Amino acid sequence: MSTLGPILRLRLRRDRVQLPIWFAAFAALAAVAPAAVAASFGTVAERESLVRIASGSPTILIFRGEPQGAEVDALVFFLIFAFLATLVAFMSTFLAVRHSRAEEESGRAELIAATPAGRLVPLLATALHGVGASLAAGVAVWLGFLAAGLDGSGSFTTGAAIAGTGIAFLGVGLLAGRLMRTSRGANGLAAAVIGVAYALRAAGDAGGTPSADGLSMTSAWPSWLSPIGWGQQTHAFTTISPAPLLLDLALAAVLLAVVVALASSRDLGASVFGERAGPEHAGRTLGGSLGLAWRLQRSAVVGWALAGLVFGVLAGTLGETVVELVRSNSQIGAALADLAGGRGSIIDLFTAAIFGLVGVIAAAAGTQAIIRMRQEEANGSAEALLALPLRRIRWMFDYLVVGVVAIASVLAAATAGAAVGLTRSAGTGDRVASAVDSGLAQLPAAVLILAIAALLFAVVPRLAIGLSWGVLLVSVFIGQFGELFGMPDWLRTLSPFTHTPAIGTADVDWTGAWWMLALALLLAALALAAIRRRDLAL
Amino acid sequence: MNAVIETRGLRKRFGRVDALNGLDLSVAAGEVHGFLGPNGAGKSTTIRVLLGLMRSDGGTATVFGRDPWTDAVALHRRIAYVPGDVSLWPNLTGGEAIDLLCRLRGGTKDAAGYHARRKHLVEAFQLDPTRKGRTYSKGNRQKVALIAALAAPTDLFILDEPTSGLDPLMDAVFRRELQAATNNGATVLLSSHILSEVEHLCDRVSIIRAGRTVETGTLTQLRHLTRTEVGFASEGLAEADLAGLAARIPAAHDLVAGAGGEGGGAANGAGGVGRVSFTADSDALPEVLAVLAQLRVQGLTIAPPSLESLFLRHYREDDPAGPRR
Numbered sequence: 001m002s003t004l005g006p007i008l009r010l011r012l013r014r015d016r017v018q019l020p021i022w023f024a025a026f027a028a029l030a031a032v033a034p035a036a037v038a039a040s041f042g043t044v045a046e047r048e049s050l051v052r053i054a055s056g057s058p059t060i061l062i063f064r065g066e067p068q069g070a071e072v073d074a075l076v077f078f079l080i081f082a083f084l085a086t087l088v089a090f091m092s093t094f095l096a097v098r099h100s101r102a103e104e105e106s107g108r109a110e111l112i113a114a115t116p117a118g119r120l121v122p123l124l125a126t127a128l129h130g131v132g133a134s135l136a137a138g139v140a141v142w143l144g145f146l147a148a149g150l151d152g153s154g155s156f157t158t159g160a161a162i163a164g165t166g167i168a169f170l171g172v173g174l175l176a177g178r179l180m181r182t183s184r185g186a187n188g189l190a191a192a193v194i195g196v197a198y199a200l201r202a203a204g205d206a207g208g209t210p211s212a213d214g215l216s217m218t219s220a221w222p223s224w225l226s227p228i229g230w231g232q233q234t235h236a237f238t239t240i241s242p243a244p245l246l247l248d249l250a251l252a253a254v255l256l257a258v259v260v261a262l263a264s265s266r267d268l269g270a271s272v273f274g275e276r277a278g279p280e281h282a283g284r285t286l287g288g289s290l291g292l293a294w295r296l297q298r299s300a301v302v303g304w305a306l307a308g309l310v311f312g313v314l315a316g317t318l319g320e321t322v323v324e325l326v327r328s329n330s331q332i333g334a335a336l337a338d339l340a341g342g343r344g345s346i347i348d349l350f351t352a353a354i355f356g357l358v359g360v361i362a363a364a365a366g367t368q369a370i371i372r373m374r375q376e377e378a379n380g381s382a383e384a385l386l387a388l389p390l391r392r393i394r395w396m397f398d399y400l401v402v403g404v405v406a407i408a409s410v411l412a413a414a415t416a417g418a419a420v421g422l423t424r425s426a427g428t429g430d431r432v433a434s435a436v437d438s439g440l441a442q443l444p445a446a447v448l449i450l451a452i453a454a455l456l457f458a459v460v461p462r463l464a465i466g467l468s469w470g471v472l473l474v475s476v477f478i479g480q481f482g483e484l485f486g487m488p489d490w491l492r493t494l495s496p497f498t499h500t501p502a503i504g505t506a507d508v509d510w511t512g513a514w515w516m517l518a519l520a521l522l523l524a525a526l527a528l529a530a531i532r533r534r535d536l537a538l
Numbered sequence: 539m540n541a542v543i544e545t546r547g548l549r550k551r552f553g554r555v556d557a558l559n560g561l562d563l564s565v566a567a568g569e570v571h572g573f574l575g576p577n578g579a580g581k582s583t584t585i586r587v588l589l590g591l592m593r594s595d596g597g598t599a600t601v602f603g604r605d606p607w608t609d610a611v612a613l614h615r616r617i618a619y620v621p622g623d624v625s626l627w628p629n630l631t632g633g634e635a636i637d638l639l640c641r642l643r644g645g646t647k648d649a650a651g652y653h654a655r656r657k658h659l660v661e662a663f664q665l666d667p668t669r670k671g672r673t674y675s676k677g678n679r680q681k682v683a684l685i686a687a688l689a690a691p692t693d694l695f696i697l698d699e700p701t702s703g704l705d706p707l708m709d710a711v712f713r714r715e716l717q718a719a720t721n722n723g724a725t726v727l728l729s730s731h732i733l734s735e736v737e738h739l740c741d742r743v744s745i746i747r748a749g750r751t752v753e754t755g756t757l758t759q760l761r762h763l764t765r766t767e768v769g770f771a772s773e774g775l776a777e778a779d780l781a782g783l784a785a786r787i788p789a790a791h792d793l794v795a796g797a798g799g800e801g802g803g804a805a806n807g808a809g810g811v812g813r814v815s816f817t818a819d820s821d822a823l824p825e826v827l828a829v830l831a832q833l834r835v836q837g838l839t840i841a842p843p844s845l846e847s848l849f850l851r852h853y854r855e856d857d858p859a860g861p862r863r
Binding site for chain 1: 586589591592593610611612614615617619621623624625626627628629630631633634635636637638639641642643644667668669670672683696
C-alpha cells in the first residue's frame with residue numbers, strides 16, 4: 001500500500017490544471033446564479049408567477065427540476081441543480097475513464113502495474129482521487145452559495161448532493177472503463193448513462209404532481225431511478241432530507257465492488273466486450289480519407305443518432321400527456337392558456353422545447369468529429385495519412401462532412417421519433433410538420449458550433465479539444481440560463497442557441513438561422529485556409 | 539538534376555529549442571542514404587520538413603527539385619513513408635490499413651500486380667492482416683507500415699528507423715525486400731541509430747548531431763576517418779615502457795594506460811583495468827605492430843574500423859563542441 005501515495009500524487013499532478021477549472025466553474029455558477037435570479041425576479045409576486053408557470057409546463061420542468069416554493073434560494077436550487085449535477089457527473093466519469101481505461105489503452109497502466117503497485121492499487125487510487133474531486137466540487141458549490149448569501153445549511157446540503165452525485169457517477173465511469181475496450185467507448189457509454197439519468201429525472205419532474213397553490217411539486221417515481229433525481233430530492237432549501245444521498249453512496253459502493261471483482265479476475269488491458277478478427281482486405285467504401293473518417297466515426301454517429309431518436313420519441317409520445325396535465329391543473333391551466341392558445345400549440349411548444357435538448361446533442365455530435373480529427377493528429381495516424389498524396393484541405397473537409405452528417409443524423413432520428421410518437425395526437429399532419437420545423441431549426445446552431453471547433457483546431461490545435469467543449473458548454477449555459485438570469489444582450493448574442501428559431505410561436509423568425517449558416521460557412525472556409533498554413537502539431 | 543533530396547542550411551525552431559540548426563543533406567537518385575544521429579538529433583524533424591508536414595524556419599529544402607511544403611501533394615505521389623512510431627487506426631485491421639494507405643497513394647491501379655505484391659509481402663513478413671490495429675505489437679505495426687510502403691512501386695522511400703521493432707529474421711526480410719525495391723531504381727532515405735542496419739544497406743551516410751550535419755560520405759570514405767582500435771595487457775611491462783609508449787608510437791591517439799575506467803572500447807579512451815589501449819590511423823598499423831612486438835605485449839586485440847567508433851567519436855559526452863578529427 002506504500003505505492004498508493006505516489007500514484008495518488010501522480011493523478012493529482014496530471015489533473016492539476018483541469019480539475020481546478022471545473023471547481024472554479026462550479027463555484028462561479030453557484031455564486032452568480034442567486035444574484036441573477038434575485039435581479040430578474042425581485043418580488044415575491046414575480047417569483048410566484050414564475051413558479052406557477054413552471055409547475056404547469058412540463059417543458060420547463062424537463063430542463064430544471066422540481067419546484068419547492070418561491071423563495072429565492074429554493075428557486076435557485078430548482079433552476080440550477082440539475083445542470084450542476086449533470087456537470088459533476090461528466091467531471092467524474094471523464095476522470096474515471098481518464099485514469100483507468102485510457103491508461104490501459106496507452107500502455108501506461110502496464111508500466112505502473114509492473115511495479116509493486118500491481119493491478120488494484122491504481123484502481124483504488126483512481127477511486128480515492130475521484131471521491132476527492134467530487135467532494136471538492138461539492139465544497140465549491142457550497143462556498144459559492146454561501147458567498148451569494150443563501151441559507152447555510154441549505155448551501156451545505158446542496159454541496160453534499162453535488163458531491164454525492166459525483167461519487168455515484170464515479171462508479172459509473174469506472175465500470176464503463178472496465179466494460180469497454182477503448183476510452184472513447186467508455187466515455188460514450190458513461191455519457192449515455194448520464195443522458196438516461198437526466199431523462200429519467202426529466203420524466204419524473206415533468207410527470208410530477210403540483211401542490212394546490214401551484215408553488216411546489218412532488219416528482220413522479222422515475223426521478224427516484226436517477227442519481228440526479230436523488231440529489232434533487234434532498235430539498236436542500238425547504239425540508240432538508242439528506243437520506244437520498246445514501247442511495248448515491250450505495251450505488252457507488254456496488255459499482256466499485258463490481259469493478260474490483262472484474263479487475264481482480266481479468267487480464268490487465270482486457271475488457272468485458274472483447275476483440276474479434278476483421279476483414280483481410282479493405283472494403284470498397286474504405287477508399288479514401290472520407291471513407292476513413294466515416295469508418296472511424298460511424299459507430300459514434302450511430303450512438304448520437306440513437307440518443308436523438310430517444311429524445312424524439314419522448315417528445316412525440318409525451319406531448320399528449322402534457323396537455324392533459326396542464327388541463328387538469330386549472331390554476332396553472334388558465335395562465336398557460338393565454339400563453340399558448342390551443343391544444344396543438346401546447347404540443348408544438350413542448351416538442352420544440354425537447355428539440356432544444358436534441359440540438360445540444362447534435363452540436364456535441366458535430367464537435368466530436370473535430371475532436372476525433374485532433375486525436376488522429378496527436379496520436380500520429382494523421383502523419384502517415386498526410387505523407388500520402390492527400391490535401392490537408394480535403395482531409396479536414398472530410399471530417400467536416402462527417403460532422404455535418406452526424407448533426408443531420410441526430411436531428412433526422414429525433415424528427416422521425418417525434419413523428420412516430422405524434423401519430424397519437426390530434427391533427428397529426430400539423431404536429432409532424434411542426435416537429436420537422438423543430439428539427440430543422442436546431443441545424444444552424446449545431447453547424448455553427450462545428451465550424452467554430454474546426455477553426456479552433458486549425459489555429460490552436462493543442463488547445464482545440466478543451467476549447468471546443470468549452471465553447472459548447474458556455475453556449476448551452478447561455479442558451480439555457482441567459483434569459484432567466486437576465487444576462488446582458490451582448491452576452492446572450494454570443495451563444496448560437498440564442499438565435500435558434502423559436503418553433504411553436506405565432507411568427508417563426510428564421511433570420512437568425514440563415515445568419516448562423518452563413519457564419520458557419522465563413523468560419524469553415526477560414527479553418528480550411530488555416531489548416532494549410534500550420535505545422536502538424538504532434 | 540541528380541539530387542532527389544537537397545537541403546541547405548535547414549533550420550527549425552520549436553519554442554526556444556533549435557531542432558534543426560543549419561542542416562545540409564544531399565541524396566542522389568538511386569542511392570540508399572543512411573541518416574544517422576542519436577535520439578533528438580533532428581532526424582524525424584528533417585523528415586517531416588521533407589514531407590511538408592512542417593515548414594522550415596530557414597534554409598532551403600527540395601525533393602525531386604520541388605518545394606516540399608507547397609508541392610506536398612504532388613510529391614507524395616512519388617514517396618512512401620514509414621514513420622518512426624507507427625500508429626494504426628485501432629478499429630481497422632492491418633489488411634484494411636495497408637489497402638487504405640496504398641489506395642490513397644494511387645498504388646492500387648495495377649490491381650493484379652498490387653495484390654500479388656501485397657500477398658507476397660504479407661507472407662514474407664508473416665503478418666496476420668485480419669487483426670485489429672489496436673491488438674498489434676510495435677513490431678507488427680511496423681510490419682503493416684512497411685508492407686504498405688513496399689506494396690506499391692515508389693520513387694522515394696523515406697524510412698524513419700524502420701526496423702527498431704523487428705526481430706532479426708524480419709530484419710533480414712526487410713533488407714531483402716528493400717534491396718528488391720532499390721534494384722528497380724528507387725531512392726531511399728533511411729534514418730537510424732542502428733549502425734549494423736546502415737552498414738548493411740547504405741551506399742552513403744550523413745551523420746547529424748544537434749540539428750547539424752557533421753559528416754557525410756560513402757562508407758569507405760567514412761571508414762577512412764576511423765581508426766583501428768588496439769589494446770593489450772599492461773601486466774609485465776615496466777613503468778618506463780608504459781610512460782614512453784606515446785613517444786615510441788607517434789601514430790597512437792587516445793592512449794589510456796593501466797587502472798581506471800572500464801572497457802568501453804578504445805574510441806572513448808577507456809582501456810579497462812590492467813589494460814592499455816589506443817587508436818591508430820589504419821595506414822600506420824605496420825609501424826605500431828613493430829613496436830608492440832618489441833615490447834612482447836600480451837593479450838593483444840586489434841579491432842577493425844567500424845561505423846560504431848565513428849559514431850561514438852562524434853557523440854562523446856566530454857566533447858560537446860563538435861566532432862574530433
